[in-house]
Amino acid sequence: MQKEEFLQLIDKYLAGQATAADKEQLLNFFESFQGDTDEWDEKIIGVKQELEDRMLSNIRQAIAEPVANKGPKVIRLHFFRNVAAAVILLAVSGIAVYHWCIKHEQQKLVAQNKAVVKHDVDPGDNRAVLTLANGSKLILDSAKIGLLNQSGNTSINKTQDGQVVYTADKDQQQNGPVAYNTISTPRGGQYRVVLPDGSKVWLNSASSLKFPTAFTGTERDVELTGEGYFEVAKNKAKPFNVKVKDINVAVLGTHFNIMAYNDESAVKTTLLEGSVKLTQGNTSNLLKPGQQGIINDENIKIIDVDTDEAVAWKNGFFDFERANIQDIMKQLSRWYGTEVIYEGKIPDDEFVGKISRDVKLSQVLHILELSHVRFRIENKKIIVTP
Structure with a gap:
């Protein structure tokens, strides 16, 4: 795949104009770099960090725009371990779909949001x-x-x-x-x-x-x-x-x-x-x-x-299937041994996807923060705010 072809495919994907074949080709391309990112060829597909930053910026802009949808918004999350960071957004009929792949980007996000994490929590x-x-x-x-x-x-x-x-x-x-x-x-x-x-x-x-x-x-x-x-x-x-x-x-x-x-x-x-x-x-x-x-x-x-x-918990994952924030917080509270406090009206967004259970609490919350919900961690307490 040539650089120009690859970037055009990303543009189509983010604009919601990609066909099913386009989407599968793009996702398969990103997943092919699991565990071995040294094969990324900058001469063909560009500088990896620049591409990731561009995609992340587009997603955050899309999130900020109102979604015309009568029912609760469904946010699809997918978590890959041992993959270089990339975020892909697919907007279809008012449903936001997120594929969140993290490796070194986890550390970057933690650094960017350090102010909201007073005391991080290790997994169980x-x-x-x-x-x-x-x-x-x-x-x-x-x-x-x-x-x-x-x-x-x-x-x-x-x-x-x-x-x-x-x-x-x-x-x-x-x-x-x-x-x-x-x-x-x-x-x-x-x-x-x-x-x-x-x-x-x-x-x-x-x-x-x-x-x-x-x-x-x-x-x-x-x-x-x-x-x-x-x-x-x-x-x-x-x-x-x-x-x-x-x-x-x-x-x-x-x-x-x-x-x-x-x-x-x-x-x-x-x-x-x-x-x-x-x-x-x-x-x-x-x-x-x-x-x-x-x-x-x-x-x-x-x-x-x-x-x-x-049985996802047994296999080391949180697996959400149209789960709301309250349901997700129950699982996080048990696994990370935390108390949950809600401040203000919480959106009724629903989440679909997998997140590993072997990462720190802040990393899970950063993934969820792609929705309209915000979190703070203070003294083993998760404070949830709109």
Whole structure:
């Protein structure tokens, strides 16, 4: 692609005159430089920084112009790591679409907006507390690798890759009453646990899971608060049940996500593989892969969803699908362990896109600031202003 052709394509894209083929060609061209920006040829396509500055200037000018749209504006965000900075705007029928690719531009934006960041916040990490049956607590993030505790015939180990593994001796009978442990993550924490039956659970921030140190009965019962992703070990003779508030999620062997925070309006169960049965009171429904069960006020609503969005947190991303600022701030507050304060009337813009969870809070907020919302970070507080 020659320099003149490339710049003409950018002009068409920013003016909203590019065809679908033009858009795909331009985006594929930028994405081809992921991880290796040394191949950028200034003789052909010009000075990279000048091009980025020009595109960013055009976008900011477009943002400042009023959008004639009766409904909420939808802002599409896309975040790439390890890519040189570029911002592309596509205006179609009053919908603003942003592709935000950052590497060295992150540091530049932080420097430009340093005045609004009094105390930046690091992303969350592997942090949790394990409460044993006798009430003693183990701080998992500071605990040594290896054996943590022995409960009957079950050993509890912390592995090198940051998870707790329960291993039950199947050749020995479990004697005595059932002992329960609870693993809890704080705001700004996450953790993985392998249960005595081999089932794997990922816990999101501000969540907890209560489970027996050995599944000795006819069923495998655990209790969840907050959010967890489950990969249940198959055992047709011993069904697996997740208790969430007054809801029961019954499975045999499957992959699913449950989001059940107290500050959310509904409990959402998203199925990726297998089948689950949702029960609340006298109401029950079966989920198929690719479906989500939404339970609110004893009603179970089943919808088709993009499962990637539901488990994005487990894979290291925030994934927004027409999310408003309030919904986004709930996720940021949990992951960065911050308080959120709103000042003034907040626009009802909706956001679509992905942002990595392994960057500082200020970098996430800079991406969101391409809308009409502004942020300040002060003493682990996010102040949101119009």
